[in-house]
Amino acid sequence: MSDRExxxxxxxxxxxxETPHCGDGHGADCxxxxxxxxGAAVLIAAGTLRLATRSRRRVPRPAHRHAA
Structure with a gap:
């Protein structure tokens, strides 16, 4: 078990x-x-986050209009 304030x-x-007994097998890194x-529980998120990105497909821009 690891402890921290x-x-x-x-x-x-x-x-x-303190880290309770971890049934997921994380050990001290739980x-x-x-x-x-x-007894309140806290989850420490130490992972990485992968964000969804828009596709790189180019969308044509509308043509600019000029005054007549």
Missing amino acids: LYCDICEGVVLF PELACTGC
């Missing part, structure tokens, strides 16, 4: 958080933490 919204202060004061 974080701010807990429920306890309204800095409290010791992203879940539990407050030792009230």
Whole structure:
């Protein structure tokens, strides 16, 4: 188990958080933490985020109109 001090919204202060037993096999690197004061759970997101992008297909722009 790894421990760290974080701010807990429920306890309204800095409290010791610990990693509970991880059934997913993460071990000490488990992203879940539990407050030792009230038991509130926190998820630490340490992964990467892949954003969807628009396709690179060019869309023709409309022709500019000129005054007659």
